[in-house]
Amino acid sequence: MVYLTLFLCFVTSILITPLIKKLAIKIGATDQPNSRKVHQKVMPRLGGLAIYFSFLVGYLILRPVSDDYNVFAILLGGLIVIITGVLDDIIELSPKLKLLGQLVAAGIVVIYGGIQVEYITLPFGGELNFGYLSIPITIIWIVGITNAINLIDGLDGLAAGVSSISLITISGMAIFKGDIFVMSIGLILLGSTLGFLLYNFYPAKIFMGDSGALFLGYMISVLSLLGFKNVTVISFIVPIIILGVPISDTLFAIIRRIVNKQSISAPDKSHLHHCLLNLGYSHRKTVLMIYGMSAMFGLVAVIFSMATMWVSFIVVLALLLAIEIIVEKIGLVGKEYRPILNMLQGIRMK
Template sequence: MLYLTMVVAFIASIILTPLVKRIAFRLGAVDRPNFRKVHAKVMPRLGGLAIFGSFLIGYFILRPSEPVFGSAEAGIIPLDLAILIGAFLIIITGVLDDIYEITAKAKLLGQFLAASIITIGGGLEISFINLPFGGELDFGYFSIPLTLLWIIGITNAINLIDGLDGLATGVSSIALLTLSVMAFIMGDVFVMSLTALLAASSLGFLFYNFYPAKIFLGDTGALFLGFMISVFALMGFKNVTIVALIIPIIMLGVPISDTFFAIVRRLREKQPLAAADKSHLHHCLLNIGFSHSQTVLIIYGVAILFGLAALLFSQATLWGGILLISLMLIAIELFVEVVGLAGKNYRPLINLVKMIGK
């Protein structure tokens, strides 16, 4: 039944996207070129509506069983209902921004309300973790703030990488498929089903969003995907060991690392954290000579490696996990150094990578 519903969601996304495209033009929800954009013509936004609509179609056909980790203890409403309400609030926030370009504070308020529905309404929170060498760390009053920070942080991380055709959609699809496999391993049918449905909806939209894109995700789509990924990742790894809690961080390595370096860069340059720039990973790869599609495919490859690493990490022993994290941190540092230096000193390296890509 799940596979059939995934096909339905995939086809629904392909059908809905052209309709959303026309609606975007009529509402004036368009992205106009400027100094930091890589597109040269006016593009429709609101693409996330197609993903949201096809996901809802799949959800109401499948009607997945209640979540394993739910709100029976502390939540006010069922967790599945809280997820739908939170997603709707995020969609409203994104639509308003795509049409009217609301302020960063207004967007943050919408994200905070949606995240609050999940934590306070649905009862989903990081309340404690078991330490690797014994003992337990109870977050107490900090559990809800930490959960809110996670949801809002991942939501914005996906939004920040939405700078090239198909980039955020593809990276999100890879993360969702990884989450689905992880949920299958853990026996969590609810998370497995919803992540698979959302991945199918995103892949259907990718037909129109990959380079050269016919429609953009817009904040509607980027915020929605980031929000849902943050919630699903949290559902599978709350109240567990500190090692297992690292799994979703590894899984979302591309947006998290890009966001981390963006924050460091803006603090160093004494710029506001919300300030826009052209120094994200995809900008750097473009600047050193890779084409639009090559850049996107390279980042897809990195995202797949992070996903595979997360799967390996979930099956590793404690010391194996620590070793894997150490190797990943070294790999990230080397990648950043190579990207930073390639444009200045390593043109032969770039040409070699291009030849391999061909």
């Protein structure tokens, strides 16, 4: 039944997206080209509505329930995020208002829904209880991942594809863990996203806009919490690895803006996809390369979750070195980050 619902979400998204495209054009929810953006013509956005409506269709058909999670809080938070994204696609909200919407959604999930990272079990015995910090830590995770997906939404099909790969990994690991709820939500969201991706892959006919990027980021952040909260240090790292591409790109963006004395929300053209384009790769090849990186992170996450502690440590070390090599080769950071790269190179030499 779950896989049939995934297919129905896929078909629903295919059927709804052209209607959303017409709506976006009619109400003026379009993305204008400028010096910072890659596209050269006016593009309809609001595509996130197609993903959201298809997801709702799948949820109403499957009606997944859980004794451990507050499903209503998750859906209510998703509604607030999608409303925030739709408003931004239409009238372009200020960064503060967008952040407020995300904080409200995260607060509902964490405080009302009770979904929190309360503790982690240490590898050599004992527990690390977060206590009162569990609420802000969980909220920061949700808001951080939500914005990470939003930040990589810079090329046709990029955010939708990376999100799909993350959802495949999360849903697959949920199947092995026997978590039917996370698997069900992940798969119906995957079907909805893949249907939209048919219209969003290069050359795109419609953008997902903030409505799509924020909703996908929010849902992925919550699903990763549901699947891996209150576990060991090893398992706690798994969702970080799964979302390695958007997290690392966001981390470097924050460092870049702090060093350059810019606002953290200030846009620039130094993200991973921009750097690959600057190296001469085509739009399509750049997106496919980042898909490959995301798939690599997903595979590493699966291996990491099944390995012993020492093997997991070696996997993380190898992953850090791979990130350092990629960052240095493609020029994701400049000379102002040399101390960071030197530190990573020192680890590689050892």
